[in-house]
Amino acid sequence: MKPSSPIPVAVLGATGTVGQRFIALLDKHPWFKVVALVSSEKNAGKRYAEAVHWLLPSSIPDWAKGMVLKSATPEAVGEAVIAFSALPSDVARELEPKLAERGIWVCSNASAFRREPDVPILLPEVNAEHISVLEHQRRKRGWKGGIVTNSNCTSAGLTVALKALDKAFGLRKVFVVSMQAVSGAGYPGVASLDILGNVIPYINGEEAKVEWEPRKMLGSVEDGVIRLADFVVSAHANRVPVVDGHLVIISMAMRNPPKNAEEAIAAMEKYAPPEIARGLPSTPTPVILVRREADRPQPRLDAATGGGMTTVVGRVRPDPIWDLKFVVVSHNTIRGAAGGAIYNAELLVSQVL
Numbered sequence: 001m002k003p004s005s006p007i008p009v010a011v012l013g014a015t016g017t018v019g020q021r022f023i024a025l026l027d028k029h030p031w032f033k034v035v036a037l038v039s040s041e042k043n044a045g046k047r048y049a050e051a052v053h054w055l056l057p058s059s060i061p062d063w064a065k066g067m068v069l070k071s072a073t074p075e076a077v078g079e080a081v082i083a084f085s086a087l088p089s090d091v092a093r094e095l096e097p098k099l100a101e102r103g104i105w106v107c108s109n110a111s112a113f114r115r116e117p118d119v120p121i122l123l124p125e126v127n128a129e130h131i132s133v134l135e136h137q138r139r140k141r142g143w144k145g146g147i148v149t150n151s152n153c154t155s156a157g158l159t160v161a162l163k164a165l166d167k168a169f170g171l172r173k174v175f176v177v178s179m180q181a182v183s184g185a186g187y188p189g190v191a192s193l194d195i196l197g198n199v200i201p202y203i204n205g206e207e208a209k210v211e212w213e214p215r216k217m218l219g220s221v222e223d224g225v226i227r228l229a230d231f232v233v234s235a236h237a238n239r240v241p242v243v244d245g246h247l248v249i250i251s252m253a254m255r256n257p258p259k260n261a262e263e264a265i266a267a268m269e270k271y272a273p274p275e276i277a278r279g280l281p282s283t284p285t286p287v288i289l290v291r292r293e294a295d296r297p298q299p300r301l302d303a304a305t306g307g308g309m310t311t312v313v314g315r316v317r318p319d320p321i322w323d324l325k326f327v328v329v330s331h332n333t334i335r336g337a338a339g340g341a342i343y344n345a346e347l348l349v350s351q352v353l
């Protein structure tokens with residue numbers, strides 16, 4: 001399955017919060033070699049180490065420090081076969097189709113194309129088979145490459161847990177309250193005076209994404225496009241003074257509810273990814289970790305589980321209004337962004353390229 005030589009890739013939005021995660025996660029990646037970095041016009045022409053305001057505890061990898069940033073044009077990716085996009089959505093909407101037209105495979109974090117029925121929102125451990133819509137996408141749009149997206153960061157871990165429970169018991173209604181880390185807002189993101197010692201009960205556009213994207217990811221492929229799954233989600237999105245890791249509180253009603261919490265825990269613990277999503281370099285191990293302590297999961301203690309790719313669940317218990325309630329923690333810039341896009345690219349390489 002491993003490619004015979006490293007596959008050249010580009011990182012678009014390389015200086016941002018997600019872009020930096022890409023640089024850190026692609027350092028020593030067994031399949032990929034970064035050949036181009038793209039930023040906004042204000043940093044184009046500068047060396048990466050000069051332009052970036054580095055936020056991660058690991059150092060900037062030596063190979064990245066001297067790379068010269070390019071502005072966001074279709075030519076900027078050079079000989080890259082895959083472009084990892086961490087661009088603002090409006091920039092992604094313009095650039096990503098031009099890249100796909102030129103034969104580049106775009107693995108995007110941006111929301112620009114998530115609503116298109118022929119563009120998958122991939123979580124390989126959940127819906128790897130949605131990759132099949134690429135054939136229809138490329139034919140319909142006349143692209144030599146293609147676009148796959150990952151979900152917004154809150155929907156990622158949430159949907160992994162929902163998938164395991166949907167498979168076992170069938171979902172009907174899901175009520176979600178998120179407590180989202182500040183790194184989810186990019187850099188500089190939310191002003192410190194707004195968020196320190198505070199909670200902001202509003203994140204622009206987030207609730208609509210969390211109410212819709214899980215339904216697409218758990219949907220089915222029919223005639224080359226994705227049909228939404230038949231359940232409803234109600235979401236409340238909050239920004240909290242946490243650096244990394246989104247915590248999501250969930251209550252749900254099911255079609256065939258489990259008899260008790262242990263049955264729901266067993267369904268999540270035994271959940272296995274589809275065959276084609278197993279054994280890739282970024283496959284989460286385990287996919288879901290259920291913590292039994294009364295006060296876990298917590299973002300600071302649990303978001304980095306499994307290198308930030310594992311979905312951590314806890315406090316699984318009966319819900320007196322509906323059937324079940326529990327808590328999920330997931331790393332927003334790893335599973336919910338750069339790590340997720342890299343996993344998507346690994347699936348593309350093993351199934352399509």
Ligand SMILES: NC(=O)c1ccc[n+]([C@@H]2O[C@H](COP(=O)([O-])OP(=O)(O)OC[C@H]3O[C@@H](n4cnc5c(N)ncnc54)[C@H](OP(=O)(O)O)[C@@H]3O)[C@@H](O)[C@H]2O)c1
Nearest residue numbers: 013015016017018039040043086109110153184186187337
């Ligand atoms: N943060 C998360 O947890 C998360 C999770 C999932 C998805 N996302 C999505 O991922 C994308 C990036 O988010 P982020 O949090 O990394 O944002 P960010 O920290 O604000 O970084 C934005 C990046 O885009 C570049 N950029 C800005 N304007 C540009 C332009 N006109 N042309 C070309 N490049 C431009 C910036 O370059 P300069 O440094 O040169 O300005 C920077 O590299 C967004 O679409 C976001 O919604 C983020």
